[in-house]
Amino acid sequence: MATIKDVAKKAGVALSTASYALNNSNKISEATRKKVEEAARALNYKKNGPASDLKRTKTNTIALILSDLSGPFYSELIQGVQDVAMSNGYDLIACNSIGGNDSTAVKFLREKRVDGAIILAHNISDTIALESAKNGFPIVVLDRELEGEFIFHVEVDNIQGAFSATEYLIQQGAEKLAFVSGPVNSFDNKRRLEGFEKALEEYNISKKNKWKLSGDFTREGGYRATNLLIAQQELPDGIFYANDEMAIGGMKAFEEKGITIPNDILIIGFDDINLTEFTNPPLTTIRQPKYDAGALATHLIFQVLHGEEIKHHYSLPTSLIERNSAKLT
Amino acid sequence: MATIKDVAKKAGVALSTASYALNNSNKISEATRKKVEEAARALNYKKNGPASDLKRTKTNTIALILSDLSGPFYSELIQGVQDVAMSNGYDLIACNSIGGNDSTAVKFLREKRVDGAIILAHNISDTIALESAKNGFPIVVLDRELEGEFIFHVEVDNIQGAFSATEYLIQQGAEKLAFVSGPVNSFDNKRRLEGFEKALEEYNISKKNKWKLSGDFTREGGYRATNLLIAQQELPDGIFYANDEMAIGGMKAFEEKGITIPNDILIIGFDDINLTEFTNPPLTTIRQPKYDAGALATHLIFQVLHGEEIKHHYSLPTSLIERNSAKLT
DNA sequence: CTGTTAGCGCATTCAT
DNA sequence: ATGAATGCGCTAACAG
Numbered sequence: 001m002a003t004i005k006d007v008a009k010k011a012g013v014a015l016s017t018a019s020y021a022l023n024n025s026n027k028i029s030e031a032t033r034k035k036v037e038e039a040a041r042a043l044n045y046k047k048n049g050p051a052s053d054l055k056r057t058k059t060n061t062i063a064l065i066l067s068d069l070s071g072p073f074y075s076e077l078i079q080g081v082q083d084v085a086m087s088n089g090y091d092l093i094a095c096n097s098i099g100g101n102d103s104t105a106v107k108f109l110r111e112k113r114v115d116g117a118i119i120l121a122h123n124i125s126d127t128i129a130l131e132s133a134k135n136g137f138p139i140v141v142l143d144r145e146l147e148g149e150f151i152f153h154v155e156v157d158n159i160q161g162a163f164s165a166t167e168y169l170i171q172q173g174a175e176k177l178a179f180v181s182g183p184v185n186s187f188d189n190k191r192r193l194e195g196f197e198k199a200l201e202e203y204n205i206s207k208k209n210k211w212k213l214s215g216d217f218t219r220e221g222g223y224r225a226t227n228l229l230i231a232q233q234e235l236p237d238g239i240f241y242a243n244d245e246m247a248i249g250g251m252k253a254f255e256e257k258g259i260t261i262p263n264d265i266l267i268i269g270f271d272d273i274n275l276t277e278f279t280n281p282p283l284t285t286i287r288q289p290k291y292d293a294g295a296l297a298t299h300l301i302f303q304v305l306h307g308e309e310i311k312h313h314y315s316l317p318t319s320l321i322e323r324n325s326a327k328l329t
Numbered sequence: 330m331a332t333i334k335d336v337a338k339k340a341g342v343a344l345s346t347a348s349y350a351l352n353n354s355n356k357i358s359e360a361t362r363k364k365v366e367e368a369a370r371a372l373n374y375k376k377n378g379p380a381s382d383l384k385r386t387k388t389n390t391i392a393l394i395l396s397d398l399s400g401p402f403y404s405e406l407i408q409g410v411q412d413v414a415m416s417n418g419y420d421l422i423a424c425n426s427i428g429g430n431d432s433t434a435v436k437f438l439r440e441k442r443v444d445g446a447i448i449l450a451h452n453i454s455d456t457i458a459l460e461s462a463k464n465g466f467p468i469v470v471l472d473r474e475l476e477g478e479f480i481f482h483v484e485v486d487n488i489q490g491a492f493s494a495t496e497y498l499i500q501q502g503a504e505k506l507a508f509v510s511g512p513v514n515s516f517d518n519k520r521r522l523e524g525f526e527k528a529l530e531e532y533n534i535s536k537k538n539k540w541k542l543s544g545d546f547t548r549e550g551g552y553r554a555t556n557l558l559i560a561q562q563e564l565p566d567g568i569f570y571a572n573d574e575m576a577i578g579g580m581k582a583f584e585e586k587g588i589t590i591p592n593d594i595l596i597i598g599f600d601d602i603n604l605t606e607f608t609n610p611p612l613t614t615i616r617q618p619k620y621d622a623g624a625l626a627t628h629l630i631f632q633v634l635h636g637e638e639i640k641h642h643y644s645l646p647t648s649l650i651e652r653n654s655a656k657l658t
Numbered sequence: 659c660t661g662t663t664a665g666c667g668c669a670t671t672c673a674t
Numbered sequence: 675a676t677g678a679a680t681g682c683g684c685t686a687a688c689a690g
Contacts, residue, residue, distance in 0.1 A: 001463075003683060014661040019685060027659060044460065049440030050379040050388070051683035054666050059379070061433065069423055070407035078399035082425065091433035094398055094423040096411065104390065104420035111378030131373060134330075278607040332667060343677045348669060356675070380667035383682050 002043035011039035022047070053112075058136075061091035062301055063114040065105040067121035069096040074120075075274075077142075080294025081118060088302050090115075097121040101128070109139075116301040118142065118294075122186065138304035140297040144187045147312070152300045154293055154314040158188055161286040161318035162195025165240050165268045168284070168320060170203050172328050174238025174266050178211035180225045180250065182242045186217070192242045192270060211236050215246040222246025226253035237265055238326070244269035244276050244285055251279055251325075266326040282323035289316045331372035340368035351376070382441075387465075390420035391630055392443040394434040396450035398425040403449075404603075406471075409623025410447060417631050419444075426450040430457070438468075445630040447471065447623075451515065467633035469626040473516045476641070481629045483622055483643040487517055490615040490647035491524025494569050494597045497613070497649055499532050501657050503567025503595050507540035509554045509579065511571045515546065521571045521599060540565050544575040551575025555582035566594055567655070573598035573605050573614055580608055580654075595655040611652035618645045 008018035013032060021028045021036035028036075039045075053059045064081050078094070085092040093114070097105035105124055108114050109132040119129060120142040133139040133150040140152045169177060179196045182189035193212075200207050213228055215221035222241060229235065230253065241247035247269035254261055261267055261281055269276065272287035293316055303310050337347035342361060350357045350365035357365075368374075382388045393410050407423070414421040422443070426434035434453060437443050438461040448458060449471040462468040462479040469481045498506060508525050511518035522541075529536050542557055544550035551570060558564065559582065570576035576598035583590055590596055590610055598605065601616035622645055632639050 004685095005683080015684090016662080016686075017660055020660090023685080029659065032659085046439040046441075048383065048683050049436070049442040050382040051666090052440075052685075053379040054377070054383055054668090055683080055685045057666070069411055069421070070404040075399040082398055082427075086428060091436055092398070092425065093433060093437075096421070098411075099415060104422060107378065107420055108422075110375040111381075112375075113378040275604060275607055278604055278609075280607075280609065333669095334667080343675090344668090345670075345678085346676060349675090352669080358675075361675080377667050380682090381669075383684090384667080384669045386682070 002040075002045040004045065004047065006043055007036060007040045007045050010043060011036045057112075059113060059115050060089070061093060061114050062298070063105075063108045063117040064092060064094045065097055065109070065117055065119045065121045065124060066094060067097050067123050069094060074288075074290045074294075076290040077120070077294035080291040080296075081298045082294075084295045084298035084302070088298075090302075097124045112137075116140075116305060118297045118301065122183075136305070138301050140300050142293060142297060145313075150304065152297075152304070152310070152312050152314075154297050154300070154316065155187075155191075156288045156293060157315050157317050158191030159195040159198065161270065161288070162192040162240065162242075163199045164195075164318070164320050165270065165286050166196050166199035167203070168322075169238035169240060169266055169268055169326060170199065170205070172238070172262075172266055172326055174236075175205065176211075176234075176236040176238065177205060177207075178213065178229060178236040178239045180213050180215045180222060180229075180239060180241045180246050182215065182217035182246070184214065189217070189242050192240075196240055215241070215249070217243050217245060219245045219249035219252075222249030223253050224249075226250035230254075230257055230259070235259075235265065239265065239267045241267065241269045244271045244273045244283060247283055247285070247325075248275060248279055251283075261325050262327055266328070268326045272321050276321075277323065279325070281325050284323045284326040285321050286318045287321045288318055292316055331374040333374065333376065335372055336365060336369045336374045339372060340365045386441075388442060388444050389418070390422060390443050391627070392434075392437045392446040393421060393423045394426055394438070394446055394448045394450045394453060395423060396426050396452050398423060403617075403619045403623075405619040406449070406623035409620040409625075410627045411623075413624045413627035413631070417627075419631075426453045441466075445469075445634060447626045447630065451512075465634070467630050469629050471622060471626060474642075479633065481626075481633070481639070481641050481643075483626050483629070483645065484516075484520075485617045485622060486644050486646050487520030488524040488527065490599065490617070491521040491569065491571075492528045493524075493647070493649050494599065494615050495525050495528035496532070497651075498567035498569060498595055498597055498655060499528065499534070501567070501591075501595055501655055503565075504534065505540075505563075505565040505567065506534060506536075507542065507558060507565040507568045509542045509544045509551060509558075509568060509570045509575050511544065511546035511575070513543065518546070518571050521569075525569055544570070544578070546572050546574060548574045548578035548581075551578030552582050553578075555579035559583075559586055559588070564588075564594065568594065568596045570596060570598045573600045573602045573612060576612055576614070576654075577604060577608055580612075590654050591656055595657070597655045601650050605650070606652065608654070610654050613652045613655040614650050615647045616650045617647055621645055 008015045021033040095104040097103045116138045118140045138150045213225035215225040269285035272285045276283040337344045350362040424433040426432045445467045447469045467479045542554035544554040598614035601614045605612040
């Protein structure tokens with residue numbers, strides 16, 4: 001492999017001259033720059049990234065850490081991150097956090113391979129996030145609340161969203177409300193439950209424990225939880241699924257049992273994933289401003305990298321997407 | 330930031346000793362290893378990744394290059410890549426190729442930031458792929474055919490898949506067949522067209538140019554192409570959409586015009602994406618072995634990295650997923 | 659504008 | 675088992 005040394009030699013200039021020329025420094029004459037560039041091309045020279053990073057002590061890239069690269073993670077969110085990163089001249093890489101402390105994510109979090117990170121990965125421990133965030137290495141968490149000098153938090157207003165969802169169900173005539181929850185330790189899930197219960201209280205509806213099921217945020221979980229619900233003697237007339245995947249699983253369960261939505265029961269989801277407009281009936285849900293969340297998170301990274309002082313917590317509003325699964329017409 | 334030097338000092342050992350201890354060398358006594366590890370923990374020491382990579386001239390990670398990180402890229406494929414990479418003790422990062430030669434992808438391809446790459450990104454030029462692949466840096470391309478000593482190619486058998494799709498349409502009674510194509514320069518698309526035409530030939534069905542529309546592999550493209558098709562005087566009785574997204578767009582167009590599937594027209598897609606079972610009617614399509622493709626591609630990378638001599642081209646079979654969009658019952 | 663030089667942090671000899 | 679020394683490839687300060 002040709003190194004910059006070879007390029008310099010071939011171009012007949014000093015090592016540093018070659019370096020300057022290749023890095024678009026303005027202290028190099030056009031003529032010599034041309035010469036250097038030509039030599040580089042001739043030798044098929046490519047700089048060694050790690051060496052460059054090492055010397056500069058920065059990488060010009062940020063990482064987006066996802067719990068599962070292959071999961072149905074929010075493509076809009078990524079879009080937001082990507083757009084902002086690109087427009088700041090930064091590179092973006094996505095890495096996954098499966099594998100615990102040996103995961104790629106942890107490696108990138110600790111080993112100075114990137115300049116900042118955005119975390120949306122429940123399986124990264126708070127400790128690791130806390131330890132990794134430092135001056136010059138800001139972290140934005142999207143899926144938990146965490147306090148640290150270089151940790152920032154952007155969240156979607158789960159409470160308000162869940163409240164709206166529940167309220168909508170009530171306004172459509174539901175009086176007996178069930179909640180299908182995600183993993184109990186999920187931050188988002190907790191907040192959504194909070195919003196749900198707040199609405200019940202406000203509208204003076206009693207909450208029943210038998211109508212608080214756990215669905216693990218997965219389609220299968222939603223399916224199982226719904227079957228459990230059906231198996232119990234009394235069916236609620238409205239269900240708030242803490243995410244869309246579970247709602248989709250639930251729809252399948254209802255369909256199998258001949259229970260029709262929205263005639264027999266009203267359901268509403270959360271997230272507004274891709275599939276929701278294709279379900280039968282189309283799923284009413286709470287839309288998260290995912291693009292905005294990604295864009296904001298990335299903005300924060302750069303602000304901190306530029307030494308600005310900023311707030312540590314941000315909350316983004318949701319909106320209700322009215323389709324047919326919760327409408328009594 | 331603590332460096333390994335600090336760790337050594339704190340542990341009261343030599344620099345090299347600390348290095349050995351931290352890298353699990355077997356020439357270190359358990360006692361001193363403990364001591365070193367403790368010192369590292371106490372100082373919150375984290376090795377500097379780029380420095381390590383630089384010295385070792387390898388990174389232990391491979392890159393998966395996607396044309397758009399936020400796109401609906403194949404989650405199963407990623408899963409396959411991820412599984413194999415992990416089981417080989419390698420890290421995986423995903424990076425996008427938007428932005429041409431300034432893209433993250435190109436940076437990772439050229440600058441020794443990874444040890445190998447899998448490309449599924451039409452906007453990476455052949456030239457770049459060819460230039461980047463070298464001994465010690467194998468590249469597997471999934472979306473084109475490319476010849477090079479360190480370039481490998483795994484493809485899904487598009488021709489056979491398209492042939493089956495078309496044949497199925499014919500077997501279901503279709504006689505007037507249309508093809509909605511993706512981008513003309515797409516390798517996959519070309520092959521699918523080839524399979525389509527081969528089937529027409531074999532079954533003695535004439536191909537009409539007016540029934541070869543372009544849909545760009547997008548939902549909107551499929552929608553537009555289908556409207557074009559409808560606008561023409563004569564409707565075919567079967568359509569092969571070169572991918573599912575376009576088929577979904579097409580279904581929308583038909584629905585708007587009151588043309589029902591499969592009664593009025595038979596349609597079939599290609600890919601078997603997530604949504605297909607939720608469309609109305611569920612979309613019959615050709616399933617690609619995406620997980621296998623990802624896993625195989627990754628396997629190849631490691632074989633080459635281990636110095637094995639392997640074939641340069643691989644083809645994986647598809648299968649027909651029978652649902653209701655192409656069945657006359 | 660150019661050349662010389664000194665590390666960036668680490669892994670790896672080679673001597674002890 | 676250890677310590678000293680070397681250099682991976684590159685950048686940037688400095689002196690010309």
